[in-house]
Amino acid sequence: MRGFGVFEMGKVGWLEKPDYVCGPDDVICKPLAIAPCSSDVHTAMEMEGPWLKDRILGHEAIGQVIEAGDNVKDFKVGDKVVIPCTTPTWKHPDIQDGTHQDAGGLFTAINFSSYEDGTFADQIKVRSADMNLAHLPENVTLQQACMAVDMMTTGFYGSELADVKFGDTVVVFGIGPVGLMAVAGAKLRGAGKLIAIGTRPNCVELAKEYGATDIVSYKEGDIVEQIMALTDGKGADACIVAGGGMEALNNAVACAKFGGGNIAMLEVITGKETMELSNAYIAGFLAHKTIKGGLCPGGRKRMERLLSLISNGRVDPGKMITHTFHGLDEIEPAFHLMVDKPRDLIKPIVLFD
Secondary structure (H helix, E strand, O other), X not given: OEEEEEEEOOEEEEEEOOOOOOOOOOEEEEEEEEOOOHHHHHHHHHOOOHHHOOEEXXXXXXXXXXXXXXXXXXXXXXXXXXEOOOOOOOOOHHHHHOOOOOOOOOOOOOOEOOOEOOOOEOOEEEOOHHHHOEEOOOOOOHHHHHHHHHHHHHHHHHHHHOOOOOOOOEEEEOOOHHHHHHHHHHHHOOOOOEEEEOOOHHHHHHHHHHOXXXXXXXXXXXXXXXXXXXXXXXXXXXXXXXXXXXXXXHHHHHHEOOOXXXXXXXXXXXXXXXXXXXXXXXXXXXXXXXXXXXXOOOOHHHHHHHHHHHHOOOOOHHHHEEEEEEOHHHHHHHHHHHHHOOOOOOEEEEEOO
């Protein structure tokens, strides 16, 4: 098999590896669509460890089954399948406590491009296939489905972590693809005033389309002051951080209301950044503000729920795609597009004809 990956931190290229051996609970797919992610850039350029030596990157994909293990009951050769970026084994007892993402230890649900090879290849192996894969609905496009496997599940998780309720005032910090899906998720959960923070024109317009009622830009003044003005000095019921790093997280803490404000942290922080909290915003930790973070949910049921929203016209994540590539060799320029991040980029996709 052939794939695009990382040889060591900062060095990427093409790798040749033996074809996968299909285990009894696994399936092997050929790719139909893959999408590079900023997390792939973080993995390749900022992280190191023995598991990232000669590792194929990628974790967002739609595939077609070419081989299925003996124990797989619900998927057969030829099926088009949606492959979530988070794929637990579903066999650890910690899952019974309600969180599958870290059952048995930190990040145990992440195997693509970390402990196992990822999706930037001509073969993709999916473990625990019956529990992780979802069938691709006939009325859902490859583009839409590929945006569901990470961007949509992560963005929507922000609304869940922040416990958005009907009529809540919600602020989304950063309106890249995850932030845009956080806006869409907050709207679907019933947000009233929905404030999105960003400056790129295409992202601003799409944020409005997904449900933002107000746009805030750092170019127009202090972020916290603008949000407090929009909320009549009360602050927000829920703040979702999808970009901007620790500065945005601090601003979210400042903007969350006293007495029940919730903050969801979605952005991946890979450096040794330190968060400094102003006591003016937490009142000696007596302000009843909650900060939550977590890895996006995965698995079959999660994908089926998101696909139902797409299939029934509730949301169209495919609108985030701004750049389309074709064929395995085009993974490399698509990846470097995510490295360079031109101003007109929201999300690239690679289709396999």
